[in-house]
Amino acid sequence: MTKAGPRNLGHQIDALPWLARTYRAAFRSGSAESSSLSRFCYRALYYMSHSFRRTPAWGQFTLSVGGFRRSIRFDARNRQFNVLYFDKYKFGYEPDVTALMAHFLPQNGVLFDVGSNWGYFPLLVASQKSFSGKVHAFEPMPTTFRDLTSVIEQAGLCERVTCHELALGDSNGMVSMDCPSHSGLAQVRPQGGRFAVNQCRLDDLNLESPDFIKLDAEGAEESVLNGARRVLRKSRPMVTFENNRESRSADSTLKLLEALGYQLFCPAHETTQYESTNTVEPYSDSSTQDSLSNDYLRLLPITRRTRSFYAPYLNLFACARERIEQVAHCIEEPLPVSACGASYAAA
Known part of the structure; x- marks a missing residue:
């Protein structure tokens, strides 16, 4: 079995x-280098500064896109x-999702990233020199969507990545959303949300057939999938999605996928030191490059x-x-979690 190091953007923070x-x-x-008192003081300072700030806080990172270095500014x-x-996140963000994409998204395939935020996964996929496919990134929150389009434009990836300022769901029209201070927790609300955003059914969009869907909808996964039944039946894409057992729709989401003829899996890491685990985040805060290189995904x-x-x-x-035959080897034998040199699956 070939071992490979963990996979991330390979970026460098410039500012x-x-x-x-x-x-x-x-x-x-x-x-864990600072005291709890120090962290408390920094948190109070951060929350106060964040709540009163009205102008961008610009940072910059450099990334290799198709073999060329690009400087990208972010707020x-x-x-x-x-x-x-x-x-x-030094050695990668959501390594289980990254590994699944790296192994099961064809080089010329189509990725739907539902709940894209600023575009980490579209950037990860589309920046690869070997990738010649298409990414559709969906992000409904206006401020976050601006971050998404800005990053994709600066990276020079507009031909590979199409950004949609849309929420996906089981109906068409305007819906209400709440967005807390952390944009990654924005949620569709039945009523009373602070923002009105446009929602569409995936089945009603005239897009290419997806090979892979990454779904991060903060509890609205069932609604998104209900609005994509025709796509799921016709295209049979592989799907990775968040599942919070405490969510009201957690069980019904799984029931829907099983009814549509899908087999469910839990990505789990197996290390050389321990038996196979059933957690998707096996890395401790003190993980090192050497320890990460011995982790495999099952x-x-x-x-x-x-x-x-x-x-x-x-x-x-x-x-x-x-x-299932396409993933059978993954069930029988551990996969490298995701590698810097990993290419996307052959078409």
Whole structure:
């Protein structure tokens, strides 16, 4: 079995604004170097500064896009940009999702990123020199959508990545959303949300057939999938999605996918030191490059009946039953989590 190191953007931070440095100090980003009193003071300072700031807090990072270096400016008021500069993401963000994309998204395939935020995964995929496919990135919040389009434009990836200022759901029209101070927690609300955004059914959009769907809709996964039944039946894409066991729709989301002929899996890491685990975040804050290189991803078959045996909050994976042969080797043998040199699956 070939081992490979963990996969991330391979970016370099060129400039980090004071607001981002304060945020990193407030939460220590995976490091335990400061005292609890120090962190408390930094948090109070950060929250006060963030709430009163009305102008961009510009940072900058450099990234290789198709073999060429690109400098990209970002507004650190969007806290989701922390994946670029928090210590705990040094070796990759959501390595289970990254591994699934790296192994099952064809080089010329189509990715739908639902809940794209500022575009980490579109950037990760479309910046690869080997990727010749298409990415559709969906982000409904206006301020976050501006971050998304800005990053994609600066990266020179507009031909590969199409950005949609849309929420996806089971109906068409305007819906209400709440967006807390962390943009990654924005949610559709039945009523009373602070923002009105446009929502569409995926089935009603005239887009290419997806090969892979990444779904991060903060509890609206069932609604998104209900509005994509025709796409799921026709295209049979592989799907990775967040599943919070405490959510009202957690079980019904799994029931819907099983009814559509999908087999569910829990991505789990297996290390050389321990037996296979059923957690998608096996890395401690003190993980090193050497320890990460010994981690492998397995796909553990689950059902909605056995979901309760696993951690409350997981990224799950769904594969159409008629395509199980394409993932069978992953079930039988551990995969490298995701590698700097990994190419996307052959078409």
